[in-house]
Amino acid sequence: MSIKHGLLALLDQGPRYGYQLRTEFEERTGATWPLNVGQVYTTLGRLERDGLVLPDGEDEEGHVYYRVTDRGRAELRSWFETPVPRTNPPRDELAIKLAMAVTVPGVDVHAVVQGQRRHSIQALQDYTRLKARALAGMTDPAAGGAELAWLLVLDQLIFQTEAEVRWLDHCETRLAQHRPQAVPAPQPAPTVRGRNKQRQGER
Structure with a gap:
């Protein structure tokens, strides 16, 4: 911004x-x-x-x-x-979250996607209600350009959220098609005592 x-x-x-x-x-x-x-x-x-x-x-x-x-x-x-550049897209927390979720053992990625999808649909409904109010306000001659500016912002939020819901649907399809290999749990580093025992066993 x-x-x-x-x-x-x-x-x-x-x-x-x-x-x-x-x-x-x-x-x-x-x-x-x-x-x-x-x-x-x-x-x-x-x-x-x-x-x-x-x-x-x-x-x-x-x-x-x-x-x-x-x-x-x-x-x-x-x-x-000047067009807004897309060469360095802003960080998207949801994309980062899902990218991490599919690589971390024990995370129910489907639950993450579903939880976000419910939240995004609720946000979409809220934006749609706000848009209806903004459209009603456009009939007021005193509203001026401020109401139109707010309406444009709402349109952008609605389009963005609709795209997010479609992307989440796509993520579910992608997850259903992909069977991730089991990721081995990280092994703790050997202690000094453990390394000594290992060396004695090698002798």
């Missing part, structure tokens, strides 16, 4: 202070990826260091506003125009 570019996109619409940025970021993404204010200000500090934003005064309550610079706008346009 690019918090940096998300904040630049918000600042491109006008100066804002940290808490406003956090609130608007979460409104547009449905708080799918919640931010804390400290995270926002840390990112703003880096953006200022790199010349992408500048402080733009304070309000009566002491909130420091930030505005995007021309360099920041160029960075934002480049981000929008």
